[in-house]
Amino acid sequence: MAAPNPVLTVDLEEWFHVCGHPLYGDPARWDGFPSRVGPSTELLLDLLARTRSRATFFVLGWIARRHPSLLARIVREGHEVGCHGDLHVRADEVSLDAFRADVRAGKAAVEDVSGRAVTAFRAPEWSLRRADSPALALLVEEGFTVDSSLQAVPPIGDRGNPTRPTLLHTSPGPILEVPPLVGTFFGFPAMLGGGWTARLSRESRVRRAMAAASESGIPAVLYVHPWEVDPDHPAMELSPIPRLVHFAGRGRVLPRLARLCEATPTVPLSAVVSGAARGPREAPGVAA
Numbered sequence: 001m002a003a004p005n006p007v008l009t010v011d012l013e014e015w016f017h018v019c020g021h022p023l024y025g026d027p028a029r030w031d032g033f034p035s036r037v038g039p040s041t042e043l044l045l046d047l048l049a050r051t052r053s054r055a056t057f058f059v060l061g062w063i064a065r066r067h068p069s070l071l072a073r074i075v076r077e078g079h080e081v082g083c084h085g086d087l088h089v090r091a092d093e094v095s096l097d098a099f100r101a102d103v104r105a106g107k108a109a110v111e112d113v114s115g116r117a118v119t120a121f122r123a124p125e126w127s128l129r130r131a132d133s134p135a136l137a138l139l140v141e142e143g144f145t146v147d148s149s150l151q152a153v154p155p156i157g158d159r160g161n162p163t164r165p166t167l168l169h170t171s172p173g174p175i176l177e178v179p180p181l182v183g184t185f186f187g188f189p190a191m192l193g194g195g196w197t198a199r200l201s202r203e204s205r206v207r208r209a210m211a212a213a214s215e216s217g218i219p220a221v222l223y224v225h226p227w228e229v230d231p232d233h234p235a236m237e238l239s240p241i242p243r244l245v246h247f248a249g250r251g252r253v254l255p256r257l258a259r260l261c262e263a264t265p266t267v268p269l270s271a272v273v274s275g276a277a278r279g280p281r282e283a284p285g286v287a288a
C-alpha cells in the first residue's frame, strides 16, 4: 500500500520573529531588519510546485501586509492559508484580551490580503501549551475551527495534549486540534514534525516516526519555517541555546523535504480535517 501523504504546514514569518528576545522581539524594530521571507518562501514554493505538493501556510498578519504578492502566489498555486497571529505574540505571555486583539488583527489582515476565509490557527512558539488553554475558546469565538498549536512534548507542551486529530470542546463550541508529529529522541518524547529535534535526528528516525503514526491512523503533520531553508540567512545575536534551536541542522531541511515530496507529495491540513470530520477521537476532560 502506498504511504499516506504527509501534511505540510509552513509558519510564514521572518528570520527575526523570535518571541521575547530583547532585539528581535520588538515589532518597532522589524522594518529595520533585512527581509528574507520572500526568497526563502519561494524556494519552498518552487519545490512544492515541482513535486505537486500542497501545504497550509500559517501567515502572520504583519507578513501579509508587507508581502501581498507572496500571498497571491501561495493562493494561486493551490495552497491553504491559516493564521499565525499578527505580531508573533506568545499566547501565554499576554492577557486574553491582548491575545484576542492580536489574533483578530492577524486573521483580518490575512483574509484581506489573500481573499480567503481563514479558519485554521497556529500559535507562535506553541504557546497555547495545554488542551485546557482558555485561548482555545477564544479562537472558536474568533471564527477558527482548526488549531495546530499543541505539542505533547514538555516543556513546550504537556504530555496530556493530543497526539492525533482530536475534537476539543470549549464553551463557545468545538475546535479540531491537529497536532504536529511526535516521536522520540533518545527515549524522550520529541517534536519530530519539525524544529531542531527533527533537524538533528536522523532522517530514518523521522521516517520511522511518520510510518508509526500512519500505522496508528495518525496523519504525520510536519512544519517548516522559511528561514530554515534560507541560504543567505543573516547573522543573529543569539545566546547558545536559542542559537541551537534556530540554526542547528538547518542545512538538512530543504534536501530532506525534497526527498519526502518526491517520494510522496504533501497535502494541506484540510486533507486531515475532512478525514477527521468522519470521527475524530474526543479528548476526555477538556474544559468546557
Ligand SMILES: [Zn+2]
Binding pocket: 011, 013, 017, 084, 088, 123, 124, 125
Ligand atoms: Zn512563529
